[in-house]
Amino acid sequence: MAVALVSRWARRYVALAVAALVATHAAVLAGASTRSVVTLALYGFVLHVVFGKAYSLVPTYFDRDLAAPRAMVVQLPLTGLGVAGMAAAASLESVPGVVGTAGALAWTAGVVVFVAALAWTIRSNPTGAETATGEGKAHLAGLDRAANAFVPFAVLYLLAGSYATLVAWNGAPAVDVLAGAVPVFDGYPPRATHLLGAGTATLLVVALGARLWPRFLVVDPPRGAFVLALATGAVGPVVLAASVPVGDALAAGALLEATAVTAYAVAYVDLFRRSDRRRVAFRSVLVGALAGVAAVGLGAWFAVVGLDGGLVAAHRRLTLLGFLGLTVVGATFQFYPPTVGRWRYCTDRTASVVVGALAAGVALQAIGAGGGLDGIETLGALVGLAGALGYGYLLAGAFATR
Incomplete structure (x- = not known):
């Protein structure tokens, strides 16, 4: 029963994350504030996938069973509404700042639930010395x-x-x-x-x-x-x-x-x-890792030479949508293979196109932002949005089948 609950709610965390990824690209197209884009990409997309999978992976890797599976049920509305409140307050002048404050409070409450559930689960093995590593992988x-x-x-x-x-x-x-x-x-x-x-x-x-x-x-x-x-x-x-x-x-x-x-x-x-x-999931993680090297390369450049507004924006895109984003996409495709879905076009070929679009979108956005080329950045956001929609379609097909 607990395993089924964790699996079902993990999919809901991923579903919310996909919605946040689509919203991230839409926010870039709409010219939303940096704070709004970061909130949607990091808090909404990346961290919600992290939450959803950590509930199952961390207890397993620490050789424990999740102590409070229903923590997932409590947390998701809190962190989800928190992201919505912070993103809205950051991007819309008509939304009062108190909405952002309420969103931050809701987010933090959800995080406390998450941390408490994991901490109680691994309380007898806090350093992870017990790893549940099988004899064949000793x-x-x-x-x-x-x-x-x-x-x-x-x-x-x-x-x-x-x-x-x-x-x-x-x-x-x-x-x-x-x-x-x-x-x-x-x-x-x-x-x-x-x-x-x-x-x-x-x-x-x-x-x-x-x-x-x-x-x-x-x-x-x-x-x-x-x-x-x-x-x-x-x-x-x-x-x-x-x-x-x-x-x-x-x-x-x-x-x-x-x-x-x-x-x-x-x-x-x-x-x-x-x-x-050579699965598409692994290729996505590979491109993400390479984007990460580019991102930290820019970060090192800032430390030596100083900040540049356009390059800072490129650094953010490469980090959040490139390194972390494509790694998350690859991980989810590994856990929820595109071919599981019985809908039309739920294939590895479609997944390859999706990963290509997401990677190209990030690259174009970084080039456009770094070079002050608004048209290139807009094109990147459009390509990325198409990739995000395709990503959502493939995962929805896999979830519907399961």
Whole structure:
């Protein structure tokens, strides 16, 4: 009964996430504010897929059963409405700021439910020393334990990023950390974005990916690259959050995060190269990893040369819709294969077109934003919107069949 509930509600989280992805591209086309686009892409799309799959993956990887399956039922309306409230307040002048504050409060309440459910589930195995690694995969146990050990860090970043979101929406007081030396909770929105995007989403991509991709691709993993990505990825986000846009430690934070994402990309490319599996899901993750390298490359450039408005926008698109977005798309296609759907055009060929459209859309948006070419950016948003609609169609077909 609990397994069926978790599976059913995981699909609902993914469905909400797909709607947010479509809304993200529509918001770009409509010229919505940066804050609105980031809210839809990160909070709405990426993190809702993370929530939905974490409810099943984290307990399994920690050799436990989810202690409170109905937490999924409680959380989804809270975080979903939270995203809607924050996005509306950020993009529509007619919507009062209190709607954004209420949205941030609802989001944070949902996050607390999520964290409480996972924390209670793994309370007797908080470091993940028990990995449920089967005897046939005993050689992966060391990497599995290392990956598990960093999941709590991602959860802490989720709590910190949600509080920073509250502060940014005037829903909680600013906190003076170390006499202002670490301005993480001063209400500056990019701090919350880095805590959640780099701290939660990216660290979980690496930690869960270290366990998922070697098994899916049936190749022994490059352990050193994954461990390097985990170690630097656990430290980089807080340094970035405390130093953006021009802090003294910005270069150190950019170097740490660039190392993390690049090491992860090297690990995944190596797995993909040595595997004989060429599913569309894996190609999507591959393109996402390459987009991640481009994104952190721009981040390192900002740390050395300084910020550039257009390139900052390109950095955001490459990170949220490229690296995280295409990785999430690949993961969902692996869990919900396009060919499962019995609707017309539910095929791997259609999925390849969808991934191509999403990747091309991101590339065009990044080029257009970085070069000040509005027409190219608009074309990218249109191509991306088509890809997002196709992505939603394929997942809806798979969900309807199941």
